[in-house]
Amino acid sequence: MMKSESKFTLMGLPVWIFAILSAIILAATYLKVLPKGMIGAFALMMVLGTVLNLIGNKTPIIKDYLGGGPIVIIFASAALVTYKVLPKEAVENVTTFMKAGGFLNFYIAALITGSILGMNRKLLIKASVRYLPAIIGGVIVSLLLVGITGALIGYGAKEAILFIGVPIVGGGMGAGAVPLSKIFGTGMGKTPAEMLSIMVPAVAMGNALSIVVGGLLDRLGKIKPSLTGNGALMIDSSKVVVEEKEEEEKIEFKKLGIGIFMAVAFYTLGTILHKYVPSIHSYAWMILSVAAVKIMGIMPRKYEKAAHQWFQFVMTNFTAVLLVGIGVAYTNLSQVISAFSIQYVILVAVTVIGVAIGSGVVGRLVGFYPIEASITAGLCMANMGGTGDVAVLSASKRMKLMPFAQISSRIGGAFILILASILLKLI
Incomplete structure (x- = not known):
């Protein structure tokens, strides 16, 4: 026994x-x-x-x-x-x-704070300035492909871009589909509810396919090791000078308590900043705040390690728990099933695959591993925000890329709202 x-x-x-x-x-x-x-x-x-x-x-x-x-x-x-x-x-x-109860926020706060503070400072600076081009590349390729495919299969290029492509890459439901329904409803003379009934199945199905593609990309990385950094985003990360020698971290109960406190404090700071600049999501403010502290080097390393230990504890023990909550509270299986038609599935698939390919190609050009760029700058634009980020990164086994996933969902989502307003006037 x-x-x-x-x-x-x-x-x-x-x-x-x-x-x-x-x-x-x-x-x-x-x-x-x-x-x-x-x-x-x-x-x-x-x-x-x-x-x-x-x-x-x-x-x-x-x-x-x-x-x-x-x-x-x-x-x-x-x-x-x-x-x-x-x-x-x-x-x-x-x-x-x-x-x-805020368990999703509690989980993401731990991941953002611990993963950013646990990163190498120079690596964070170098990666951040290259990330936006990878997002933009993915969005452009995705919308072009879904527009062309929509025209070829009789759905309509404009309809495919506005009603399927843009909602999928829009940063999820609350920060994406809901404001998009208001923007498009105003421009087209329809109610937001009417627009949502068209967009929600696309967002839900896009999220599902993003999770599947995330798993497939992890498999591709095992077949073609040259395409992946196995969780490292930048190809030249090994060349970044390490600022200090890191001793092996011992798990300490007091450090875990410090890590919890830092995570909830930075999350609270994000909500304060969101109150005064509501156009930027509180998660985005949180990322910017933690990144600023890390880049300026004002946090003593022992406290950064405490936040990193808490992040590792949460990721190891709570990920499966959280995924159940995502399935129960955020995933409407009926909406996904009701949207199934050959045309619709093709267009959603083209959108998700397009954003992954575009981000992977552009990401490689700016010095990222293609698979990690496809997952973070691509699939994390095509999923349902915070919940989708957790699911995609879990499926692809790259949870430590959460800060970049959140940049895609939050800052990238804000970029899509601006782009949607421009596209509506153009097409």
């Missing part, structure tokens, strides 16, 4: 212990006595995330080509809601925990 336990565990526990604890949580769920709030939501999400992650990582084809665990967690969780397998009370509890 000891030998078998050492070979296979779930959440670090022997299977029989995990099974007993999970049975308690599932029994409470279906007896409708699961504790409300964080405790109940966290418990159920841990069980589902662990089991679904195992299924995804062990299933042939899915594990090799479609992203493995992350994609199974998201869509299986969404299916449990759509087909009413989970009790309504459990779904509401998880949704509240993710949205009103």
Whole structure:
């Protein structure tokens, strides 16, 4: 028994212990006595995330080509809601925990703060100035391809660009499709609700395909190692002079507490700045604030390490939990299914593939690894903002690129709103 336990565990526990604890949580769920709030939501999400992650990582084809665990967690969780397998009370509890409870923001705050402060300072400076061209390259190629394809298959070039291409690369739902529906509705004499009914399926399906393509790009990187930095964005990152020798970090409980405090403080700073400059999303302000602190070198290194340790703890232990929440609270499986038609699927696929190709090519020209550029500057423009960033980076196994993914979703999303206004006048 000891030998078998050492070979296979779930959440670090022997299977029989995990099974007993999970049975308690599932029994409470279906007896409708699961504790409300964080405790109940966290418990159920841990069980589902662990089991679904195992299924995804062990299933042939899915594990090799479609992203493995992350994609199974998201869509299986969404299916449990759509087909009413989970009790309504459990779904509401998880949704509240993710949205009103702010668990998504809590997770992303840890990733942004820790990953930026944990980066090499010179590398951050060099990478940032090259990133915008990769975003723009991806958007241009994507919209050109979807317009040409729309004209060729009878959907219409203008309709394909405005109603499918632009919403997909627009930074998600709240920061993308919703304001775009107002911009297009005003320009076309339609209500935002009418525009949203056209755009939402494109955004949802684009997000789904972005996750799949992220998994495929990870697979491509294994076949063609020259195309990837295995999580490093810049090709010449190995040439960047290291500012100081890093000793191996010891996990310290006090450092984890410091890391939590720094993450929530920087997130709060982002919300303050967003209040006075609302045109820039609070996540974008947070990225700019943390990056400014890192670039200026004003944070003592030991505190940067504390933030980095907390980021690693959250990424290691909470990612599967969060993906369940994304599936339950943010993924509407009915919208994705209802949008399926040959024309629509082709146009969404062309948009997602186009943005990945464009960003990869331009990214290579400015000194990035093509696969990492395609994932961050490309797919993270085509997904559903913060939730999509987590899903795409999980599927491609490149979670440490979260700061660049957030630049795509937030700053890139703001760029798309400006571009949409111009396109509407032109076409």
